[in-house]
Amino acid sequence: MLRNSSRGRGRPRSFDESEALDKATQIFWSKSYDGVAIDDLIAGMGVGRQSLYSVFGDKRTLFLRVLRTYAERKGAGAAKALFTPPALRDAIAGFLKHAVEVATEEGSVRGCLMVCVAPLVHDAEVRQFLKDAAAGGVALVERRFCDGISAGEIPSDFPVTTRARQVIDLARGLTMHAQLGAPRKTLLKDAEEAAELVLLPRRGKAPPEA
Amino acid sequence: MLRNSSRGRGRPRSFDESEALDKATQIFWSKSYDGVAIDDLIAGMGVGRQSLYSVFGDKRTLFLRVLRTYAERKGAGAAKALFTPPALRDAIAGFLKHAVEVATEEGSVRGCLMVCVAPLVHDAEVRQFLKDAAAGGVALVERRFCDGISAGEIPSDFPVTTRARQVIDLARGLTMHAQLGAPRKTLLKDAEEAAELVLLPRRGKAPPEA
DNA sequence: CGAATTTCTTAGCATCTGGTCCAAAAATCC
DNA sequence: GGATTTTTGGACCAGATGCTAAGAAATTCG
Numbered sequence: 068m069l070r071n072s073s074r075g076r077g078r079p080r081s082f083d084e085s086e087a088l089d090k091a092t093q094i095f096w097s098k099s100y101d102g103v104a105i106d107d108l109i110a111g112m113g114v115g116r117q118s119l120y121s122v123f124g125d126k127r128t129l130f131l132r133v134l135r136t137y138a139e140r141k142g143a144g145a146a147k148a149l150f151t152p153p154a155l156r157d158a159i160a161g162f163l164k165h166a167v168e169v170a171t172e173e174g175s176v177r178g179c180l181m182v183c184v185a186p187l188v189h190d191a192e193v194r195q196f197l198k199d200a201a202a203g204g205v206a207l208v209e210r211r212f213c214d215g216i217s218a219g220e221i222p223s224d225f226p227v228t229t230r231a232r233q234v235i236d237l238a239r240g241l242t243m244h245a246q247l248g249a250p251r252k253t254l255l256k257d258a259e260e261a262a263e264l265v266l267l268p269r270r271g272k273a274p275p276e277a
Numbered sequence: 278m279l280r281n282s283s284r285g286r287g288r289p290r291s292f293d294e295s296e297a298l299d300k301a302t303q304i305f306w307s308k309s310y311d312g313v314a315i316d317d318l319i320a321g322m323g324v325g326r327q328s329l330y331s332v333f334g335d336k337r338t339l340f341l342r343v344l345r346t347y348a349e350r351k352g353a354g355a356a357k358a359l360f361t362p363p364a365l366r367d368a369i370a371g372f373l374k375h376a377v378e379v380a381t382e383e384g385s386v387r388g389c390l391m392v393c394v395a396p397l398v399h400d401a402e403v404r405q406f407l408k409d410a411a412a413g414g415v416a417l418v419e420r421r422f423c424d425g426i427s428a429g430e431i432p433s434d435f436p437v438t439t440r441a442r443q444v445i446d447l448a449r450g451l452t453m454h455a456q457l458g459a460p461r462k463t464l465l466k467d468a469e470e471a472a473e474l475v476l477l478p479r480r481g482k483a484p485p486e487a
Numbered sequence: 488c489g490a491a492t493t494t495c496t497t498a499g500c501a502t503c504t505g506g507t508c509c510a511a512a513a514a515t516c517c
Numbered sequence: 518g519g520a521t522t523t524t525t526g527g528a529c530c531a532g533a534t535g536c537t538a539a540g541a542a543a544t545t546c547g
Binding site: 098099100101102183184186187189194197198201226229230232233235236237239240241243244246247248257260261263264265267268269270 | 308309310311312393394396397399404407408411436439440442443445446447449450451453454456457458467470471473474475477478479480
């Protein structure tokens with residue numbers, strides 16, 4: 068019953084746990100929870116049925132773990148894209164472009180687990196996770212806006228929370244377009260335009276000097 | 278084999294076709310294609326199994342019909358919200374608010390069939406339909422922007438296509454928030470703010486006089 | 488009324504679903 | 518080598534799945 072994570076007494080595993088998890092991610096991503104049969108997972112992950120259940124638990128548990136891992140990774144990438152560039156404008160554009168790049172990666176599935184798949188999993192825990200993740204994303208962008216205010220790149224009355232939410236919405240929109248098959252090139256341009264939009268000063272304010 | 282749509286020779290129908298279709302819409306909407314079993318439809322639509330198949334075809338066909346009907350209705354509502362108000366700003370705000378209202382209607386399911394459910398139906402025809410519908414939505418908003426240019430409400434270099442796409446993206450974002458449980462009041466405010474954002478003049482241009 | 492036509496009801500089918508059981512295999516510890 | 522521990526592979530299960538078949542019921546036409 069116990070796990071043989073690294074070295075134990077029993078028979079060694081014939082698969083790599085995190086590798087199998089990545090495979091599972093792709094499977095859920097491409098077939099969307101309900102469309103995935105256990106047999107799909109077995110075939111795609113290279114794990115026997117019994118091993119799957121004893122290592123990852125049942126389907127729902129596995130999906131939750133996949134979702135958490137995915138979110139963690141994506142969150143890290145987003146944060147990097149957001150806080151690395153010194154200029155606010157590059158940061159926001161980079162954030163949106165990052166979303167596009169992830170959603171249009173070659174060899175992977177189009178779209179995004181959290182935008183296109185998870186929202187309609189009929190499960191309270193999944194829903195709560197998504198809420199929290201969305202709030203986290205907004206908070207991240209908001210923080211970056213605040214940094215921009217400190218740096219004098221945007222006026223101090225910039226509606227940081229509202230605009231942060233809008234950035235997330237636009238990112239979602241881009242991701243959905245990606246899933247529907249829009250070409251990466253177009254989407255990257257849209258991302259730039261979205262960044263430009265969301266950085267516009269409020270009505271009645273003069274634009275800041277670059 | 279033939280249909281007894283209004284008056285014919287055989288036994289009369291015991292259900293109203295379009296009423297049953299509305300029920301089906303609600304069912305798909307709340308349980309998302311894969312989650313719907315034929316028995317759910319039978320129970321929810323008040324139609325016998327055999328009748329369901331002979332009148333509506335199989336599950337996929339029924340869903341497609343539901344989707345088309347839904348889209349038609351929603352498109353009409355959106356056009357009305359968009360072209361009724363004389364002021365451009367009210368039109369855009371109204372469009373977004375309309376989306377929110379539909380997505381948060383009491384007694385109905387939260388969200389939107391076309392935003393939250395259909396995107397992950399793994400079917401070429403459905404996907405094409407969604408693409409076309411999205412393009413149609415963008416075109417509608419774009420046309421309204423053009424009217425706004427004619428009326429002198431926005432400058433003639435206003436990026437109508439880009440902004441139209443962004444309006445649709447923001448509407449989608451609002452809808453997804455609705456599905457995740459955001460209160461209508463908040464969403465309506467967000468819709469106003471989104472309208473404001475998307476009507477901002479481009480950088481370097483002075484705002485137009487009201 | 489009887490023939491024709493259409494819909495309704497019940498039963499059933501083959502397949503797939505998520506999940507469990509159990510014995511064999513492969514490693515370590517003594 | 519033998520006991521112990523863990524993973525593996527396959528058989529298996531009860532229930533749900535989408536869909537079809539066959540006959541009874543309800544209506545119109547002659």
